[in-house]
Amino acid sequence: MYNLLPLISLSALTGAAIIGQHPLIESSHSESPLISGPEEFVSSSSLQAHITKEGLLKRAKHLYKLAEQAIPEYNRPTRVIGSQGHLATLDYIYSTLAGLGDYYEISNQSFNAVVGNVFEWRLVLGDTEPESVLPFALSPPTPKNDAIFGPLVLVANDGCDESDYPANTKGAIALIKRGVCPFGQKSERAGRAGAIAAVIYNHEKGSMSGTLGQPSIFHVATYGISLEDAKLYIEKLKQGKIVPSSAYMDSIVYNAPTTNIVAQTKGGDPENCIMLGGHSDSVAAGPGINDDGSGSMTLLEVATHLTNYKVNSCVRFAWWSGEEEGLLGSTYYVSQLSTEDNMKIRLFMDYDMLASPNYAYQVYNATDAANPAGSEGLRDLYVQYYESHGKNHTFIPFDGRSDYQAFIENGIPGGGIATGAEGVKTTEEVAMFGGTAGDWYDPCYHQFCDTVQNLALDAWEFNSKLVAHSVATYALSLEGFPERVGIQAAAHLQPTLYRGHQLVM
Ligand SMILES: *[C@@H]1O[C@H](CO)[C@@H](O)[C@H](O)[C@H]1NC(C)=O
Ligand SMILES: *[C@@H]1O[C@H](CO)[C@@H](O)[C@H](O)[C@H]1NC(C)=O
């Protein structure tokens, strides 16, 4: 198993901490004692034994106090990026890691997060205001943040191609069907064709909104409406009738500087790293103690206790910023990796929302057919853990809703576990996990009430032990785990409807 590995992988290692750990290459001339690292290799059971409810709860309570620092500015506790609550969270994570001695190499990665805010909006089509209208996140304002007027024009097909936009789109409000390509692409196409605003209608029941994603200078103020509301206008436009309309959007889109924090073990083979992440930010609406206080504090606990042990693979922890704005921190991180550095990451494990009060034990259904090879092995490690502990689990779609996405899009195997957000618990799941049917897994998801009281402590402790198990297993040995082959997504990677919690398509 691992007995020979440390000797073999020594050639790849450098640094005083390693020298101190290893009597074979310890300098005999040194008078002063060398800094010595831990003696014992990590094992799943020993790392898990450090994880306690008390340890986790203490961190959650502290995190809530930090969120309260945002109250003067936001009138509520929050850890949204740019707030004092988030800045204090970053300081806490950083100083905790810095307090662990020299076990980790810690780094801040600063980047500009695109954030937006819609203050007010109005859309009048013909003589009615569609009831279902919602603004898109990251929508630019209408010119001068004022109302604009123009006819409504029906765009052909899906509005993904230039040729879908008729000549009279210029100076008009474009009515576009949802689907096939991202909302941001439709808004950009409309803007390029000279539209003054865009309205995207749903192709399934109900109202709809999402995000335009990465800003473009061609984006125009963009709204979503339901299919039911759109039908009336589509019919009129098809009959050649004119639908005079007006649009108003008071919004801003701007760059906010923020920071990812990354800590990598100095020990272990730096050519073969296992990586795990949670996000340090919350939404503006609340303190985010489950989302993702639970995952990010679990990482901090595991990182703290790992310092008692030696590792064979290097272990790299990340606390992403800007997850709630659309997976910004993790996307930026992966985009900055050279091919060489990308290839050193053997797998990425995502830990986002581990303690939902009405929880299910959810495992991302990450298969090798649609994702980089190794993803399925990681999925099965989680499954085996639940099964061997007599717990039920469900598979959930691996569909772009958390920070694993940039990894799997760039050839790095990924996976993770969660306990559920705004999904509704079924009666079958109540039989499997207890809880309340018909309620959300996390009834406080993205709300004011995502506080310390919103944590299922049993589930959190159990899942945190599983996080420890995943770290210890791969830190000890990657034997049999597929080698990295390239930095491309799997050929069968499906386009996702989500980037973070918002729809993009
Ligand atoms: C890294 O960022 C954290 C959080 O903002 C801060 O406390 C720390 O001082 C920074 N460290 C360095 C070396 O810049
Ligand atoms: C998991 O994914 C595989 C292949 O991608 C699919 O065949 C299977 O039905 C999925 N399982 C669940 C429960 O969604």
Ligand SMILES: *[C@@H]1O[C@H](CO)[C@@H](O)[C@H](O)[C@H]1NC(C)=O
């Ligand atoms: C697992 O789910 C089954 C129902 O599908 C249930 O009978 C059993 O009690 C559950 N196990 C646990 C540990 O909750």
Ligand SMILES: [Zn+2]
């Ligand atoms: Zn989250």
